[in-house]
Amino acid sequence: MPNSLERLQKVIAQSGVTSRRKAEKLIAEGKVKVNNKVVTELGTKVTSNDDVEVNGILLEKEVPVYYMFYKPRGVISSIKDDKGRKVVTDYLGEVEERIYPIGRLDYDTSGLLLLTNDGDFANLLMHPSHGIDKVYVAKVKGIPSKSELNTLRKGIRSDGELLKAVGYSILSVDKQKKTTIVQLTLHEGKNRHIRRMMDELGYPVSKLKRERYGMLTLDGMQPGDYRPLTPHEVKKMRHLAVNE
Incomplete structure (x- = not known):
């Protein structure tokens, strides 16, 4: 599956360099390059393979990470909540990368939830045509x-x-x-x-x-526990999504 496309200003904002609004201004001012070419159109979309420069500084590409989390009941499947309720990333405080849930589990539902910073992997698993159990x-x-x-x-x-x-x-x-x-x-x-x-x-x-x-289970885990997926597990989940 090809890399997913994201709006350039969103990619810049997610990198932590500046806000999305400021990113739009920098694009319009010709201060952003994609693959060494100046881009001034706000509708421009890029993939994780593209090199993006802001004011001459190349944005760092995060190493993709993959985690399995045993979500307890009473936790929001999100990275923030405007009502101040607990969210899944509150339990993964030691993870430095900006990760987000793949899909969701309801507030009152517990169990296996995957989190990643790899948009392509997330889109692959969530696509309706890929019938993973x-x-x-x-x-x-x-x-x-x-x-x-x-x-x-x-x-x-x-x-x-x-x-x-x-x-x-x-x-x-x-x-x-x-x-x-x-x-x-x-x-x-x-x-x-x-x-x-x-x-x-x-x-x-x-x-x-x-x-x-898929083939992932909660064996050996308690509510609130998390662990990284092994490279084999990531490969297997990709294989399941493509071949189901």
């Missing part, structure tokens, strides 16, 4: 039948969207408490995807966790 375990109120859960494969309409699960299995049933533990596999993850599906079926989710993403 995302496996969740949900505790639901009530005891759904197999025929009811089978409708998840066909898809359930919610707010004009068709929400699907590619597979499911019932892990356990508590007849006394009238609750069920269900494992669900998705290929895409729309906003509150599983919660909305199960609400439409009449079995609201009380607890939700993402346990697997």
